[in-house]
Structures are given as structure tokens and as C-alpha cells.
Amino acid sequence: MHSYVFANDGDRECRRLQGLAGLLDPLHRRALEAAGIGSGWHALELGAGLGTVSDWIATRVGPAGRVLATDLDTRFLSQARHPDNVVIDRLDAVDDPLPESAFDLITVRALLHHLPEWRQVIKKCGVALKPGGSLLIVEPDATSSMLNAVPPHHRFWSAWCRWGRREGIDFRLGHKLAGAMHDAGLEVADTVMEVPFYHGGSAWAGFYSQTVDAAGPRLGRAIDPGLVTAFHEASADPGAFMCSFGWIAASGRRTPGASRGGAR
Numbered sequence: 001m002h003s004y005v006f007a008n009d010g011d012r013e014c015r016r017l018q019g020l021a022g023l024l025d026p027l028h029r030r031a032l033e034a035a036g037i038g039s040g041w042h043a044l045e046l047g048a049g050l051g052t053v054s055d056w057i058a059t060r061v062g063p064a065g066r067v068l069a070t071d072l073d074t075r076f077l078s079q080a081r082h083p084d085n086v087v088i089d090r091l092d093a094v095d096d097p098l099p100e101s102a103f104d105l106i107t108v109r110a111l112l113h114h115l116p117e118w119r120q121v122i123k124k125c126g127v128a129l130k131p132g133g134s135l136l137i138v139e140p141d142a143t144s145s146m147l148n149a150v151p152p153h154h155r156f157w158s159a160w161c162r163w164g165r166r167e168g169i170d171f172r173l174g175h176k177l178a179g180a181m182h183d184a185g186l187e188v189a190d191t192v193m194e195v196p197f198y199h200g201g202s203a204w205a206g207f208y209s210q211t212v213d214a215a216g217p218r219l220g221r222a223i224d225p226g227l228v229t230a231f232h233e234a235s236a237d238p239g240a241f242m243c244s245f246g247w248i249a250a251s252g253r254r255t256p257g258a259s260r261g262g263a264r
Helices: 010-035 052-061 075-079 118-128 142-147 151-167 174-183 203-214 225-236
Strands: 042-046 066-071 086-090 103-109 129-141 187-194 197-199 241-243 246-253
Touching: 010 052, 010 075, 010 103, 010 129, 010 187, 010 203, 010 246, 042 052, 042 118, 052 066, 052 086, 052 103, 066 075, 103 118, 118 129, 118 174, 129 142, 129 174, 142 151, 142 241, 142 246, 151 225, 174 187, 174 246, 197 203, 203 225
Parallel strands: 042 066, 042 103, 066 086, 103 129
Antiparallel strands: 129 246, 187 246, 197 241
16 A cells, blocks of 8 residues: 555645646646547546546547546545446555456546656556557656746755655656666657746646645645745745746657567
């Protein structure tokens, strides 16, 4: 069983995930369209959260297709209405097995950076793909936060990443995805990165402030409270312009001749 750093009361976490979906769903959908989705496909989403991506995939695979939306905690998935071809299931991405050669498409977003065993999960997904199937992963990479012109933000994100490493979270995972897919025996198809540049009071600023608040019980005093306060103040200031994490979407394909073990 793997614990989730940002788990807190249901309403707050639901609002935070709604914000993330509104900000990242457009990138995720574009990357899925580029990877290709066919009618009648069987798809899997790990860490589905609210299920917005699974619901969108369901419209693309059509009534003959099926989407398995999974999460370690399915409370938000279970509360929402979904298309008839979406199936909800609880799944631990690290410990639970996946069927071999079962899916035309597997997608994961904002999950792997929480898992020290993320490379193992990618290999497992590669084996679960049908020959010719695609894996699409969207994860953050905080390297771009070093571009900040707002000094408190620059210092805060550096401290945040150090705290994450102590918690087993890799906020700089994104740029490692393509290499890990290659090592898992997948043919890397496409990798794109988007770096939001935003102002205080914007949706991005609000999302990151919510995320820092959600980490409060685990964050404790690991980051100077004065720096946390300065971060929140800049996030609320419409005259402060900043960037935070880049978001990397990487896709890989299981070639028809790939071995079941995923190794080349």
C-alpha cells in the first residue's frame, strides 16, 4: 500500500483535483489525440482521480470500446457519473498486477512522481499493452521553476523539491520518462513539454497554493514558514509573474515484435 502525500478532507482534495483537471486536461487530450485512439479500443487509466480523462477517452473509443478507470482511492470516481463504457476499479499501480497484452491504450497523469517504483510501473504497463498499443504519461518537471524572476518562488520551489526527495517524490521526473520507456522496450513516439507562465491570482497560482496547503500535515516546518508565506503572497499578487513546473507528455508504443517481458 502506498500513501498519498496530498490526501486530506474530501472536499478540499476534490476542489484541488478539479483545478488540476481544468489546467491539464487540454494538454492530456492533445497528447492522446497525437498518440491515436481508435473505435472499439480497450483503455486503462492509472490514478484516474476524478475520471475526466477516462470519460473523454470513452467518447473516442465509442460504445464498442471500454475504459478501465483505476485509482488507489476511488471515492471521487465513484461520486461522479460516467459514460456506460467506463468501468471503475481500485488498483495499486505498484503492487497490483495488470493483465498481459490487454490494452490498446494506457495513460497515467501526475502519479508516477509519487512512486519510487515508477520505472517498475512503466515496465508493467508495457507488458499490459497489446502489440501496437500506446502508453501516454503526463508528469511534472520542476526544472523550469528555476526560471522564476520572483525570488521567493525560486527559493520556494528549490526547497519544495528537496522536501519531495525526502518524502520519496520526484518533482523533476518528467524529463526521465522517454528514457524509461525506451528501457522498458517501448518505441518512444513523441515527447512534449509545456511550461505555464502565469500571474498571481490565476488558476495556476491557485492550484499550486492549494497543493502546498494540502501538503501541510506532511510538510510541517520542512520549509521555512516565512518562505511559504512569501510564496502564498506572490501567488495572490496579480502583479507577480512566475512559472513553476513544466508538464511533460511522453508516449511510447509497444512494437508488434516486442517480447512479453518488455526488454529489448
